[in-house]
Amino acid sequence: MATDCLMCGKAFNGTGSSAHIADVLLFPLCCDCHVQSDQDPQSVLRKYPRLFDKRRSTTISTSMPTFVSDTPRHVIVTDVHMPFGSMVTLMVKWALASIPAMLMLAITGCLAWWLTLAVLSGTFSGIVKTIFQ
Numbered sequence: 493m494a495t496d497c498l499m500c501g502k503a504f505n506g507t508g509s510s511a512h513i514a515d516v517l518l519f520p521l522c523c524d525c526h527v528q529s530d531q532d533p534q535s536v537l538r539k540y541p542r543l544f545d546k547r548r549s550t551t552i553s554t555s556m557p558t559f560v561s562d563t564p565r566h567v568i569v570t571d572v573h574m575p576f577g578s579m580v581t582l583m584v585k586w587a588l589a590s591i592p593a594m595l596m597l598a599i600t601g602c603l604a605w606w607l608t609l610a611v612l613s614g615t616f617s618g619i620v621k622t623i624f625q
């Protein structure tokens with residue numbers, strides 16, 4: 493399978509290699525461009541400014557809403573493409589994982605109710621005792 497190099501546009505075989513220059517991941521690169529970006533990243537910056545301009549602007553303006561760039565930990569999921577089998581596996585795992593969670597909630601609820609009932613019954617028995625002394 494032939495791939496086009498991101499830098500020189502030359503078609504080459506294989507998956508290609510990647511280079512990280514000025515916070516931009518360049519992929520795929522042919523062997524020559526990979527060597528060049530490894531040895532002299534500054535010359536790549538000067539020779540191919542379009543790569544860095546384009547990457548920057550698309551990262552900020554289109555692929556990411558502005559409020560997300562302020563808080564990079566927020567992720568907005570708009571759609572999930574997932575094979576049916578993986579989704580079934582995920583849902584089964586989810587259902588199984590919900591069992592201990594349900595147990596914890598049930599135990600917590602039982603304790604809370606037990607405490608509430610104990611306090612209430614204690615209070616009422618105290619009131620009843622005071623009235624019918």
Ligand SMILES: [Zn+2]
Nearest residue numbers: 497500522525
């Ligand atoms: Zn190349």
